Amino acid sequence: MTTVAFLGTGTMGAPMARNLLAHGFAVRAWNRTRARADELAADGATVTDTPAEAADGADLLVTMLLDADATVAAGGAAAAALPAGTPWVQMATIGLEGLAKVAAVAGGTTLVDAPVLGTRAPAEQGTLTVLAAAPEEVRDRVRPVFDAVGGRTLWLGTDAARGDGTRVKLAANNWVLSLTNAVGESIALAEALGVDPHRFLEAIEGGAVDSPYAHLKGSAILDGDFTPAFTVDGARKDAGLIAEAAGELRLDVAEAVRARFTRAAAAGHGSQDMAAAYYASFRG
Secondary structure (H helix, E strand, C coil), rough: CEEEEECCCCCCCHHHHHHHCCCCCEEECCCCCCHHCCCHHHHHCCCCHHHHHHHHHCCCEEEECCCHHHHHHHHHHCCCCCCCCCCCEEECCCCHHHHHHHHHHHHCCCCCCCCCCCCHHHHHHHHHHEECCCCCHHHHHHHHHHHHEEEEEEEECCCCCCCCCHHHHHHHHHHHHHHHHHHHHHHHHHHCCCCCHHHHHHHHHHCCCCCCCHHHHHHHHHCCCCCCEEEEEHHHHHHHHHHHHCCCCCHHHHHHHHHHHHHHHHHHHCCCCCCCCCHHHHHC
């Protein structure tokens, strides 16, 4: 049985760890707030007090933590307890500068850049898209992990430190964050114009400009259901990573998207689903 040290059992990490358990992996779980990891004990996970304890005896390390700082701190401590060559599969969205920091503390582990595309529901269903960059010699070792948590794996290169998985994830996130805000703005505009916003979703349905995601987030807004699949705070963090990676490139829409998430968070919606960026449309 392959043993996985899994660090980070939040909204995304917990269902991913459960899918690993369901596929026959032994999971040694750690989370900064231990109560979040304790929930996995009933599924068969061994809950540990420290990242190093989780890594003790593990065949693979997986990190799914909030940001680069958390990944460097916890992942670095775990990596120091692993034998040389052990794959460190970094699956969170931490940006290019964050990935460089992780590479600097990876030690003798073999770094795998593998952020995932998807939110809570795909994580629960095991249908995430894994955007992976890894040396050829470790792909067979990490592929079963990807098959357990994802519906497909897109291999994007062999140099994990370059981070082609992260690069594609940032481009994809730019699209997702922009679309989320476009839906919210369009619903707010329909309301301001005095028409039923449901008619906006009906108007685009089935046409060339339709998107299942527009109906998913649009329905959440219209129902007032902001149960988080991915939070406003998380989206704001990712918007910052996109801006950081863009450098001198001018991304006008991305800058506006980041500002909207910032306003929504300041208005008290940070812990709600990112569809709550809808509230950034209103003054005051």
